[in-house]
Amino acid sequence: MAKLAAKNSPQSLRSKYLELLRRGLSQAADELIEGALAGSSLEPEQIYLEVLMPAQRSIGRLWASGDLSVAEEHRATQITLAQMDILRRAMKPLERSGKRAITACHPDDPHAIPCRVVTDFLNRDGWTVDCIGCCPPVEEFVAFVHQNAPDLIAFSATMIDGAQGLRTYIEAVKRDKPDLPIVVGGAAFAAQPELLDDLGHDAFARDILEAVQISRELVGLPNRTTDLDTLLTLIGRRIQELRARKGLRQQDLAEKAQLDRAYLSTLEHGKQNLTIGAMLKLANALHVDVAELVRADGPSTI
Numbered sequence: 001m002a003k004l005a006a007k008n009s010p011q012s013l014r015s016k017y018l019e020l021l022r023r024g025l026s027q028a029a030d031e032l033i034e035g036a037l038a039g040s041s042l043e044p045e046q047i048y049l050e051v052l053m054p055a056q057r058s059i060g061r062l063w064a065s066g067d068l069s070v071a072e073e074h075r076a077t078q079i080t081l082a083q084m085d086i087l088r089r090a091m092k093p094l095e096r097s098g099k100r101a102i103t104a105c106h107p108d109d110p111h112a113i114p115c116r117v118v119t120d121f122l123n124r125d126g127w128t129v130d131c132i133g134c135c136p137p138v139e140e141f142v143a144f145v146h147q148n149a150p151d152l153i154a155f156s157a158t159m160i161d162g163a164q165g166l167r168t169y170i171e172a173v174k175r176d177k178p179d180l181p182i183v184v185g186g187a188a189f190a191a192q193p194e195l196l197d198d199l200g201h202d203a204f205a206r207d208i209l210e211a212v213q214i215s216r217e218l219v220g221l222p223n224r225t226t227d228l229d230t231l232l233t234l235i236g237r238r239i240q241e242l243r244a245r246k247g248l249r250q251q252d253l254a255e256k257a258q259l260d261r262a263y264l265s266t267l268e269h270g271k272q273n274l275t276i277g278a279m280l281k282l283a284n285a286l287h288v289d290v291a292e293l294v295r296a297d298g299p300s301t302i
């Protein structure tokens with residue numbers, strides 16, 4: 001039973017997926033992800049954010065350490081793009097909100113995949129999204145914004161230069177449309193938060209789920225995390241992530257928290273309306289604040 005749970009965990013799927021990326025086995029990657037969608041209790045959103053994205057970051061590390069060539073990294077990235085497409089289709093979109101967004105990154109920052117990720121998750125949340133990836137020159141971008149009349153712009157920055165360059169774009173957009181909300185996010189800001197100083201944006205989101213939440217707030221849509229299922233899923237993922245970080249098996253954590261392992265399993269899958277008492281026991285067993293359990297970050301390392 002424990003073996004089965006481990007087999008279906010995001011961590012084990014991630015290691016298998018990374019190995020296929022390294023070896024460039026695209027068909028096997030199709031089979032692995034399709035199999036996980038069909039046969040495990042993991043949601044497509046979870047596979048997307050907790051399997052594909054960390055694996056991409058690992059590919060970056062392998063490339064940086066010389067363990068993968070540039071061509072092998074490119075091949076891995078193409079495989080992941082194909083899987084993102086499969087998962088995007090598997091995610092059930094929520095009711096259309098009537099809101100429109102543009103997602104983009106700076107032209108000097110060729111990392112357009114994060115724009116695609118923000119796009120997929122806003123789409124899932126009911127937005128209509130124009131994903132343009134790397135921006136055209138500033139005047140053309142402003143004209144595009146004018147023509148498409150979005151309710152929000154989400155800028156992503158992976159490279160430091162890209163993050164700095166966004167200032168010019170934000171200034172130009174704000175000159176034309178001072179009230180158009182702009183949310184920013186991405187690895188560059190996570191690495192150097194001071195890049196956010198005087199950037200001119202309206203909000204910064206630490207991760208994709210937070211971006212979706214903040215975007216809703218910025219345009220006055222009701223917050224969907226008040227939806228019980230979403231909240232329970234977020235809490236479940238958080239418990240699972242904190243447990244994995246401490247190297248604990250479900251059984252270990254259940255014993256420490258004096259909870260039933262099967263109950264913990266349903267909690268981690270967001271299928272159980274947990275009591276405040278259980279939340280407190282888990283927080284104590286994990287040595288974290290209760291508030292930590294309701295944060296929505298995905299794991300950043302494999």
Ligand code: B12
Nearest residue numbers: 056057060061064111112113114156184185186187205211
């Ligand atoms: C694929 C890739 C490329 C591809 C990009 C393809 C594409 N269409 O995007 C290509 C080959 C073009 C590329 C080029 C380069 N790359 Co590159 N690349 C990567 C790699 C392996 C994966 C990127 C990726 O898709 N990650 C998955 C994403 C989605 O994860 P993420 O960025 O963390 O995004 C998450 C959050 O940040 C957040 N988020 C992101 N955006 C946003 C936006 C909003 C609004 C919000 C709320 C949240 C949010 O949500 C995401 C999902 O969880 C990374 C490794 C890595 N660590 O990511 C290196 C990496 C980013 N690249 C790197 C480098 C150095 C380069 C090059 C400079 C290499 C070179 N010498 O030529 C060039 C860039 C050249 C230039 N013109 O500047 C470095 C950057 C180091 C640094 N910090 O400066 C990395 C980290 C690799 C490494 N370990 O060294 N790269």
